[in-house]
Amino acid sequence: MTNDGNETARRSQAWFGASGRGGMVYRSWMRNQGFGPEVFDGRPVIGIATSASELAPCNAHLTRVAESVKRGVWQAGGLPLEFPTMATGETLMRPTAMLFRNLMAMEVEELIRANPLDGVVLLSGCDKTTPAMLMGAASVDLPALMVTGGPMLNGKFRGEDVGSGTHVWKFEEELKTGRMTQEECFFAEGCMARSNGHCMTMGTASTMACMAEALGMQLPGSATWPAVDARRFEIAQAAGRRIVEMVDEELRPSRILTREAFENAIRANAAIGGSTNAVIHLTALAGRLGVDLGLDDFDALVREVPTLLNLMPSGTYLMEDFCYAGGLPAVLAELVAGGLLHGGQITVTGRSVAENVAGAERIGTDVITGLDAPFQPAGSGTAVLRGNLCPDGAVLKQSAASPRLLTHRGPALVFDSPEAYHEVCDDPELDVDENTVLVIRNAGPKGYPGMPEVSNVPLPTKLLKAGVTDMLRICDGRMSGTGYGTVVLHVAPEAAVGGPLALVRDGDPIVLDVPGRSLRLDVDNAELERRRAEWAPPAPAHTSGYAWLYTQHVEQADRGADFGFLRGCRGHEVPRDSH
Numbered sequence: 267m268t269n270d271g272n273e274t275a276r277r278s279q280a281w282f283g284a285s286g287r288g289g290m291v292y293r294s295w296m297r298n299q300g301f302g303p304e305v306f307d308g309r310p311v312i313g314i315a316t317s318a319s320e321l322a323p324c325n326a327h328l329t330r331v332a333e334s335v336k337r338g339v340w341q342a343g344g345l346p347l348e349f350p351t352m353a354t355g356e357t358l359m360r361p362t363a364m365l366f367r368n369l370m371a372m373e374v375e376e377l378i379r380a381n382p383l384d385g386v387v388l389l390s391g392c393d394k395t396t397p398a399m400l401m402g403a404a405s406v407d408l409p410a411l412m413v414t415g416g417p418m419l420n421g422k423f424r425g426e427d428v429g430s431g432t433h434v435w436k437f438e439e440e441l442k443t444g445r446m447t448q449e450e451c452f453f454a455e456g457c458m459a460r461s462n463g464h465c466m467t468m469g470t471a472s473t474m475a476c477m478a479e480a481l482g483m484q485l486p487g488s489a490t491w492p493a494v495d496a497r498r499f500e501i502a503q504a505a506g507r508r509i510v511e512m513v514d515e516e517l518r519p520s521r522i523l524t525r526e527a528f529e530n531a532i533r534a535n536a537a538i539g540g541s542t543n544a545v546i547h548l549t550a551l552a553g554r555l556g557v558d559l560g561l562d563d564f565d566a567l568v569r570e571v572p573t574l575l576n577l578m579p580s581g582t583y584l585m586e587d588f589c590y591a592g593g594l595p596a597v598l599a600e601l602v603a604g605g606l607l608h609g610g611q612i613t614v615t616g617r618s619v620a621e622n623v624a625g626a627e628r629i630g631t632d633v634i635t636g637l638d639a640p641f642q643p644a645g646s647g648t649a650v651l652r653g654n655l656c657p658d659g660a661v662l663k664q665s666a667a668s669p670r671l672l673t674h675r676g677p678a679l680v681f682d683s684p685e686a687y688h689e690v691c692d693d694p695e696l697d698v699d700e701n702t703v704l705v706i707r708n709a710g711p712k713g714y715p716g717m718p719e720v721s722n723v724p725l726p727t728k729l730l731k732a733g734v735t736d737m738l739r740i741c742d743g744r745m746s747g748t749g750y751g752t753v754v755l756h757v758a759p760e761a762a763v764g765g766p767l768a769l770v771r772d773g774d775p776i777v778l779d780v781p782g783r784s785l786r787l788d789v790d791n792a793e794l795e796r797r798r799a800e801w802a803p804p805a806p807a808h809t810s811g812y813a814w815l816y817t818q819h820v821e822q823a824d825r826g827a828d829f830g831f832l833r834g835c836r837g838h839e840v841p842r843d844s845h
């Protein structure tokens with residue numbers, strides 16, 4: 267029996283409701299925190315999984331967000347228990363935070379399952395922390411609700427808005443071409459990151475926060491409130507109240523994260539001009555739920571969706587502006603009105619997407635445009651390419667690319683690592699012009715390892731000085747969501763496993779045709795076969811430790827770069843006791 271007379275005992279009661287020695291152990295040690303015996307009366311026990319860490323600056327304030335969630339859980343009659351998870355901070359972790367996304371997902375999954383929880387609130391912020399938490403929670407399938415930590419306030423430098431990430435590349439170019447001094451760059455660092463929160467461009471963190479909301483896993487409006495806005499804490503409190511109800515309703519991720527929910531998220535991503543990283547993370551998440559989602563779905567679903575949001579890196583504004591213009595609900599309302607979303611899809615509110623956003627208003631027309639006059643026309647979202655250079659696919663973010671390069675033929679200049687390119691990119695003698703195609707390889711999931719965000723390498727200094735602003739780059743790695751340029755990403759299979767990218771040589775003609783969705787190496791098959799016979803895989807960089815485990819089990823980019831053994835849902839049952 268539970269405290270409300272419900273016949274079915276809650277999951278947590280298998281611990282706290284137990285009699286004898288076992289129950290004593292479960293309760294007694296909890297009481298050392300000052301909990302009275304009444305909290306074990308069968309009320310819902312809500313885990314608050316927080317990825318707060320001073321090593322993940324975008325998540326550092328989540329401890330405060332957790333306090334607000336707790337208030338809400340108490341208000342609704344639940345017992346909140348906060349616990350820390352790993353935090354994959356994008357800016358500090360080497361060789362790349364992506365190497366640890368699956369590790370974090372695995373940790374989140376195991377912590378939720380192993381503990382006496384009935385439901386969980388997931389607190390994330392920086393890029394990988396959001397998909398990692400969603401993946402872990404999906405594989406347990408207890409009621410779960412996400413609260414992202416919110417973006418930083420707009421950066422301000424010399425009276426102008428500057429965007430995290432996006433302006434790092436701009437400042438680097440200005441430094442190289444002598445338009446900025448080193449002192450000015452130091453000063454700009456502080457101007458760009460002036461409050462708690464994650465990147466305030468439409469980078470991967472903002473994208474994944476919006477994806478969590480579009481998927482129906484966080485409360486409407488949750489993605490966009492700035493990290494320091496009081497309403498961020500209000501919504502966290504509301505989330506605390508709501509998760510208690512969700513436990514009673516048995517509203518689990520598997521009911522929310524359906525094929526339709528993923529289709530909604532993919533379309534929302536096109537409408538917000540979101541990060542290419544969403545392709546990888548959504549694919550991996552779908553794999554946890556057994557939802558069949560392939561790269562071609564992404565391409566097909568975005569073709570009729572215009573970009574409605576004018577945010578960096580594709581546009582001008584930043585997340586704070588997006589929030590004040592109506593936030594994601596205003597974008598989703600526009601898509602629902604245009605028949606571009608499955609409006610009936612259920613969300614964490616217990617209501618449908620269409621019900622959640624009914625009455626959401628667009629304030630002004632500059633930041634969030636309408637379907638009648640979109641910021642960029644339909645079909646400008648992330649394109650999926652195929653061809654003999656990427657048999658299992660590659661992606662290109664059209665809204666961040668130069669239109670003139672979307673159909674292009676040029677000679678390859680090949681680098682076996684990003685470092686090899688960086689060594690020569692300042693060389694005034696480098697044999698390169700604006701038609702050259704820079705090929706950077708061995709930056710894939712196994713090759714680096716971890717598939718880092720190194721694909722949008724800066725242009726050769728020689729070309730920057732000549733006023734060239736973009737050139738075609740091709741890589742098996744990823745690009746930061748805050749990055750821009752004509753960059754073909756996620757080439758699969760990657761070079762390190764013998765993908766055709768490994769066979770390209772300097773001078774080979776490469777043909778990109780984005781409207782035709784193809785990427786080809788114009789070298790005949792016989793020659794490619796001859797080169798393949800000569801190819802040998804690179805020596806493994808790791809023979810032990812987690813990085814070794816990663817290279818043994820990571821899947822290719824088109825499968826979401828999850829571990830094969832983590833696919834699927836393993837549920838919340840734990841048959842055996844600990845003592």
Ligand code: FES
Nearest residue numbers: 324392464465471
């Ligand atoms: Fe954490 Fe951009 S570095 S969100």
Ligand code: MG
Nearest residue numbers: 356393746747
């Ligand atoms: Mg990033």
